[in-house]
Amino acid sequence: MRLAFALLYLLAVSPAYAEQGDRMKGAALADQGRNGVPACRSCHGDKGIGDGSGAFPRLTGQLGFYLYKQLKDFAAGTRPSPVMSPIASALSDREMQDVAAYYSAVQGPFFPLPILDAKLAQRGGMISAAGIPERNVPACIACHGPAASGMQPSFPYLAGQYAPYLEYQLDQFRLNRRQNSPLNVMNDIAARMTEEDMRAVSEYLAAVRPPDLSRIGASSTGPASPYAGAPLATYQSTR
Numbered sequence: 001m002r003l004a005f006a007l008l009y010l011l012a013v014s015p016a017y018a019e020q021g022d023r024m025k026g027a028a029l030a031d032q033g034r035n036g037v038p039a040c041r042s043c044h045g046d047k048g049i050g051d052g053s054g055a056f057p058r059l060t061g062q063l064g065f066y067l068y069k070q071l072k073d074f075a076a077g078t079r080p081s082p083v084m085s086p087i088a089s090a091l092s093d094r095e096m097q098d099v100a101a102y103y104s105a106v107q108g109p110f111f112p113l114p115i116l117d118a119k120l121a122q123r124g125g126m127i128s129a130a131g132i133p134e135r136n137v138p139a140c141i142a143c144h145g146p147a148a149s150g151m152q153p154s155f156p157y158l159a160g161q162y163a164p165y166l167e168y169q170l171d172q173f174r175l176n177r178r179q180n181s182p183l184n185v186m187n188d189i190a191a192r193m194t195e196e197d198m199r200a201v202s203e204y205l206a207a208v209r210p211p212d213l214s215r216i217g218a219s220s221t222g223p224a225s226p227y228a229g230a231p232l233a234t235y236q237s238t239r
């Protein structure tokens with residue numbers, strides 16, 4: 001079965017990001033940039049939390065290897081972006097490792113949740129947990145980990161990522177503009193989803209909070225996620 005094969009492939013080909021970057025150097029680049037490289041913070045926000053608009057992805061606590069791979073792919077053009085490709089092309093391999101190490105280790109608060117369309121979010125929750133069997137769409141959590149909170153080394157967390165960004169990426173996969181997922185596994189999945197499926201699962205995922213971080217959210221940045229309850233009990237922190 002194609003999915004099982006893809007999973008095996010992905011786990012076997014967890015490339016050498018064993019070499020850990022220098023977080024301090026990464027933090028300096030993120031906050032200040034350097035000659036020829038803008039500060040990542042100017043778009044991705046303090047500690048990579050974004051600006052709440054969803055135009056820029058949250059990088060906070062994302063898997064280090066995944067971040068590093070994205071920078072490589074932006075530079076190589078398998079994930080073309082008019083904004084990120086020139087920035088990534090200006091970075092050395094070492095700098096990519098440093099800044100990936102920094103963002104993977106940093107924690108930061110969430111913006112308050114937007115008001116959810118309950119029906120849409122419920123459908124999104126079904127897609128995330130069980131997929132869309134009649135159209136052969138697998139459950140997102142099969143690869144993206146329990147509560148879609150990420151799985152080492154290369155399955156990014158989707159939980160807490162901004163909905164407009166997630167929707168945009170699914171569309172980029174569907175249109176085959178983003179071609180950097182191994183065996184094009186995400187392109188195949190997105191091609192079988194409708195626009196409404198994409199919107200539903202994105203709305204839902206954006207509202208999911210890992211339990212440890214939802215406490216921070218509850219105390220300082222707004223209400224805790226309604227999805228931070230029992231289903232997340234199996235969550236294992238990788239951040």
Ligand code: HEC
Pocket residue numbers: 029030037038039040041042043044055056057058059062067068070071080081083084087099156
């Ligand atoms: C001018 C704004 C801007 C700056 C500055 C910027 N980014 Fe980005 N970044 C973006 C946008 C927009 C995207 C989404 C690109 C897309 O997929 O179309 C993005 C996406 C990313 C992603 C992919 C995240 C994911 O979940 O797949 C990574 C990693 C990233 N940026 C790292 C960096 C780093 C590291 C720096 C600093 C060296 C940086 N960015 C500076 C705007 C910016």
Ligand code: HEC
Pocket residue numbers: 003006007010057069127128131137138139140141142143144154155156158161166167169170180181182185186189201
């Ligand atoms: C067979 C494994 C697999 C399944 C199932 C899967 N994904 Fe993915 N997904 C991946 C991999 C691997 C990546 C990272 C690709 C890369 O390296 O850029 C990814 C990346 C993504 C991204 C880009 C994240 C970012 O930060 O840019 C989105 C959005 C996404 N997946 C959504 C979904 C949704 C929604 C589902 C369920 C309908 C799903 N995925 C199911 C393997 C999977």
